[in-house]
Amino acid sequence: MDILYRIGKLEDCSKIAEGIDMASGGIMSFLFEGLLENHTVAEVMADLLRDEIGYDSYKNAIVAEYQDEIIGIVYSYPAKFHEISEETRNFFPKDRLLILSEFFNSRVENSLFLDSIYVDERFRGRGIGNRLIALTKQKAQKNGHKQLSLMVMNSNRTARRTYEHNSFEIVKHIEVQEHRLMSNKGGIYLLASDVDK
Numbered sequence: 001m002d003i004l005y006r007i008g009k010l011e012d013c014s015k016i017a018e019g020i021d022m023a024s025g026g027i028m029s030f031l032f033e034g035l036l037e038n039h040t041v042a043e044v045m046a047d048l049l050r051d052e053i054g055y056d057s058y059k060n061a062i063v064a065e066y067q068d069e070i071i072g073i074v075y076s077y078p079a080k081f082h083e084i085s086e087e088t089r090n091f092f093p094k095d096r097l098l099i100l101s102e103f104f105n106s107r108v109e110n111s112l113f114l115d116s117i118y119v120d121e122r123f124r125g126r127g128i129g130n131r132l133i134a135l136t137k138q139k140a141q142k143n144g145h146k147q148l149s150l151m152v153m154n155s156n157r158t159a160r161r162t163y164e165h166n167s168f169e170i171v172k173h174i175e176v177q178e179h180r181l182m183s184n185k186g187g188i189y190l191l192a193s194d195v196d197k
Contacts, residue, residue, distance in 0.1 A: 001066065003128065005135055008061030010050060012070060016061045017045035019073035019118035025153045026182035027100065031092050033181060055081040062135050064119070064128050072119040074132040076139065079113040079149055099177045106174055108149035108192045112140035115150075117159075133166045141195040148193050154186030167197035 008016055021028050021042045028041045036044060049058040055077035064072035084097055084104045097104070107113065114136055119128045133148075140148045150168070152159050168191040175187045 004065040008058040008063050013046040013049040013058050015070040016073050017042040020116040023116035023118040030181040071123045072128045074136050075116040076112050076114045076136050079107040079111045082107045082113045102174050106190050111147040111149040112145040113149050129162050137195045150191050152189050153184050155183050168193040
């Protein structure tokens, strides 16, 4: 199976946004619920990703492409940007941000933060996720980060096994109030791995 791994392009924004939304475990749906008229979460995120510079640019994605179809994405940026920014604070309802405050305030300083990883269900179990993680570790190392960090829902056992296989260890357990839109039963784990492992 010939899979091309490459940096995201402007024309990939919609697929990258869909992957981020799918990987969020419902967090994006929870944040945006009732705030979008005539748009989906992925459409709004795709518009944000079209930025040429900054941490929220499509350029921070690596995509896996098979026969001209994007079948996987990984999206990462420096961990210092994993926060509730002023823009975020001004857009989302305060009660929702309060529920996720520990989630957004937890990070591994000076690490590259793997915000989202998603592989199309039809292509899972073929090492694509492992390859996307390895490429993100290389990106981290190239940019001077000694660690790669990420968040994973406790209930996502498949992802947790993949991360353990890639030398990630638990840094912190984060309790998050359960909500019908989020698959966060049992909380969320902050994980980290040295990039040379």
